[in-house]
Amino acid sequence: MEGSMKTGIMGGTFNPIHNGHLILANTAYETLGLDKVLFLPSGTSYMKKHVLATQKRVAMVRLAIARYPQFELSLVEAFRQGNSYTSDTLSYLTKKNPDTCYFFIMGADALFQIEKWKNPKQIFSLAKIVCAVRDDYNLAELKKKGQQLQGLGANIIYLDMPKIKISSTDIRTKVNERRSIADDVPVEVADYIQRERLYYEKD
Numbered sequence: 001m002e003g004s005m006k007t008g009i010m011g012g013t014f015n016p017i018h019n020g021h022l023i024l025a026n027t028a029y030e031t032l033g034l035d036k037v038l039f040l041p042s043g044t045s046y047m048k049k050h051v052l053a054t055q056k057r058v059a060m061v062r063l064a065i066a067r068y069p070q071f072e073l074s075l076v077e078a079f080r081q082g083n084s085y086t087s088d089t090l091s092y093l094t095k096k097n098p099d100t101c102y103f104f105i106m107g108a109d110a111l112f113q114i115e116k117w118k119n120p121k122q123i124f125s126l127a128k129i130v131c132a133v134r135d136d137y138n139l140a141e142l143k144k145k146g147q148q149l150q151g152l153g154a155n156i157i158y159l160d161m162p163k164i165k166i167s168s169t170d171i172r173t174k175v176n177e178r179r180s181i182a183d184d185v186p187v188e189v190a191d192y193i194q195r196e197r198l199y200y201e202k203d
Helices: 019-032 054-065 086-096 120-126 139-150 168-176 187-196
Strands: 005-012 036-041 071-073 100-107 127-133 156-160
Touching (some): 019 100, 036 054, 054 071, 086 120, 120 127
Parallel strands (some): 005 100, 036 071
16 A cells, blocks of 8 residues: 555535635645645535535635645546445545555544444445544543554554534534625635525525
8 A cells, every 4th residue: 555656535525615724734744745636526425415406616715726736626536427436436546546655534533433434344444544632532541443444454643633513514503694704715715605695505
């Protein structure tokens, strides 16, 4: 798995993508000396319902990362038929780029969920796990979970992160309530949401 190219992976529904995603990706990029970070918007999510159309989420990711040369959009999951599974995605990417070492970037919450994902052992065999540690999280609890996962073959890197109080759920609520999201998302994404009238439940 030790390849000459070090590539980060930021997966998710990105419903919508926000500044927290960009800060996390950039922190991983700088701290771990990555060559680039791939943003992989999911297609059909088997874990989340009522997700915005893939095409619109992809458009927002493209707008959000356009100014960052170290970030790249990947459509590996976006238009795949059926459910998107991280294990399948990593398997595909590893076969396509055997000389690349992948770093799968996630929030602390996801570390407690990953055993419920499809083929967690395969995920651990194909990528290093980069876990964002925020100051509101119990680090001892997190590392205890990490040790359990290491027993399944996980190689976990803990990434110190500033506390970012931004979530896609809050952004959708703000938009629906006609509140500003200027501090939460890049201006291009805010403009797109307004132009396409996304997340408005009542017009």
